[in-house]
Amino acid sequence: MIPLVSMKGISKRFPGVHALKHVDFDLHVGEVTGLLGENGAGKSTLMKILCGVYAPDEGSILWEGKPVAFTSIRDAQNQGISIIFQEFNLCPNISVLDNLFLGRELKRGVVLDFKKMREKAKKIFSYLGVDIPLEQPVGRLSVALQQMVEIAKALLLEVKVLVMDEPTSALTEKEIAKLFQVIRDLKAQGLAIVFISHKLDEVFHITDRIVVLRDGERVGEVRTKDITEEKIVEMMVGRKLSDFFSTRTSKPSEEIVLSVDQLSGPPYIHDVSFSIRKGEILGMAGLIGAGRTETALLMIGALRPTDGRICVNRKEIHFKEPAEAVSHGIMYLSEDRKNKSLVLDMTVRENISMSILDKLSEILFTINSQKERQLCSEYISRLQIKTPSMEQRVKNLSGGNQQKVVIGRCLAVEPFVLVLDEPTRGIDVNAKAEVHRIITTLADRGVSILLISSELPEILALSDRVLVMHEGKVKAILENKNLTQEQIMQIILRKEKESYASA
Amino acid sequence: MMSVVKKVFAARESAIFLALLLLMGGIWIFAPKFLSSSNLYLVSRQISFVAIVALGELFVILSSGIDLSVGSIMGLSGVIAAGAMVSGIPIFLSVLLGLIGGMLLGFINGILISYVGIAPFIVTLGMLSFARGTILILTKGWPIINIPPVFLVIGQGDVLGVPIPVWIMLVAGVVSYFLLTFTAFGRRLYAIGGNEEAAFLSGIRVRRIKLAIYILSSLAASIVGIILVARFNSAQPDTGTGWELDAIAAAVIGGTSLSGGSGTVLGVFIGAAIMGIIRNGLVLMKVSPYWQTAIIGVIIVLAAVLDRIKNKRRA
Structure with missing residues (x-):
């Protein structure tokens, strides 16, 4: 034929x-x-x-x-x-x-x-x-x-x-x-x-x-x-495929580094409470529009909360803008790589060093370019970013490598809490596996991670605990032991029926 | 050596610099007087005024904003400084008052734009009208004369045969270049212009930087406004009218992108030079002044078209 x-x-x-x-x-x-x-x-x-x-x-x-x-x-x-x-x-x-x-x-x-x-x-x-x-x-x-x-x-x-x-x-x-x-x-x-x-x-x-x-x-x-x-x-x-699974080598400690208490705010976040321990990966599951990204933005001060408290190492802090969260070591990686993470016309170097220019500055506020370059080449090799040079504009990189550049920027801050919003969206299988490995390594080193992902297999493979959100509220926080995708979906759907009934 | 040559030609500014040279050559053929030292003296001084205002505008445009109030702020700071001098306040203090007055308006622009969140176009359009109105209220439409003669040297004198305003332009250029190229402030400004949301989320204090650039822009305008008082031996109530468009045009001809994130000090200087030299050349060639305005218009659009073609080839 x-x-x-x-x-x-x-x-x-x-x-x-x-x-x-x-x-x-x-x-x-x-x-x-x-x-x-x-x-x-x-x-x-x-x-x-x-x-x-x-x-x-x-x-x-x-x-x-x-x-x-x-x-x-x-x-x-x-x-x-x-x-x-x-x-x-x-x-x-x-x-x-x-x-x-x-x-x-x-x-x-x-x-x-x-x-x-x-x-x-x-x-x-x-x-x-x-x-x-x-x-x-x-x-x-x-x-x-x-x-x-x-x-x-x-x-x-x-x-x-x-x-x-x-x-x-x-x-x-x-x-x-x-x-x-x-x-x-x-x-x-x-x-x-x-x-x-x-x-x-x-x-x-x-x-x-x-x-x-x-x-x-x-x-x-x-x-x-x-x-x-x-x-x-x-x-x-x-x-x-079997090469792609990454495993944790350590368990999170009991020490709580960040807690969010009854956080509410625009557009529809209501009474969100949770805490993250040192070295823990807390997965955040939910449908698109469940309010996970907005919760993160309220947390880091990109949106103004109307109510609630955020405590870092047991001290209450109020972030007025993301810059303040960054200076406290809380870094957010956006779900929208092209529109909200990268400056596409800038180089790999400029994108990596973006959040730590203060640390690289010297007298007269000049950037120490030798220090900057050294730092960037360190992250390029550590994250295996494939780029002809650090002077390459990021728009010429593939999606996976672009994402690694953003991750490099986050790591350069040496954060103790990392909020990752859909860190593997739109990147290929290989890059995904590498990002997963980076996440687990970070947690093993004591970085606390809030992992927002719409891919349940990803959440289940990486998280210590899973928080399920729906319509701006926390529906459940579960230990990730024998947890299945079906159980999580059931929590979401069951609550959906309830809210229909109450409406 | 080869790589240096290559780098020179690859630079964004090389094309317009070449255009500038061709332009100068062309004018020289038709009006040999163009390259006489007396004409170069005049034309360089004229260029320096626009160039300094355009430098301020560059900072704002890099953030993808726009400042339409620079012309009026120029005029107002000149009126404040001249009025202060005439009423017997020491010259140095008068100049300072003029600069502070201008920067205060820039501060108001910046607060409204970055903290209240109103579009730069609207805010500075309002300021354009407000500042011009204030000038008329203060002067009742009359020029301020009897400027202390010692002060005039800033606008009329020269050092080593180069007009003082040109020296001021060079210093402003070096400072701007330093700020944009070597400091964290400059890097952050380019980042904001390239992607404001990304800059904000990665921990750059966007609002603070935006406030700073509107103050810088009004400072540059105020400096020129005050020099012009010395240049004309008076503060005219209509000084600076329409200069915002010249400043924006100089930046655009120099390759600054109105969508933010790209543009250089050198480009702005070349852009200002092209505009000044064309005006001067047309006068020397005895072309009707009505034509000048039309031709400048063509040049602005042509520059944008060339930039577009160049960018397309790159992509």
């Missing part, structure tokens, strides 16, 4: 990187193909070539066996290829309806045909099983609904090939289930679908075939039902 789309021998170079090396990639009618690989393996580049964003340096694209060349996204769309990018392409200030038909409005003469557009939009939303008000500005929708609008937008076109880049990262379990139903439906209608995700269980659940990329090369193509998760991970990273 001739594949619907066949990419043959695709190569692409960017300055300094060989992003794709002779990659073959086929798509068949009525099939879901999973595209897997670490960050930087070339998945996005390959998809951008398929959708006409980039032109390949070598290789060709065949459509039902005939060569085609796309010079723009519109070209590819006309052929029937639609992509849902990882970052949304929606205008937050204009309505759902306007977003759906942006750039391809339906007209009657010169005026817009709102009636027809509204009809079409309603039809597609009811097909997707969501009820989204068409006049609402997109920015006011939840991230999950925005994702649905993005999907609806793609389906409005005459689609034959649909590429979904991390479509589930913002969705809840329920919404993911709905999305999968839609994918199965589309598949039955004969669409060829590409599904890109970091979540292996989803890939195994929904795909028919899996193509694995590593360092710009195609490692292999397998039928999903013939392979195990371990084998896939091995293909992706080139080594065995």
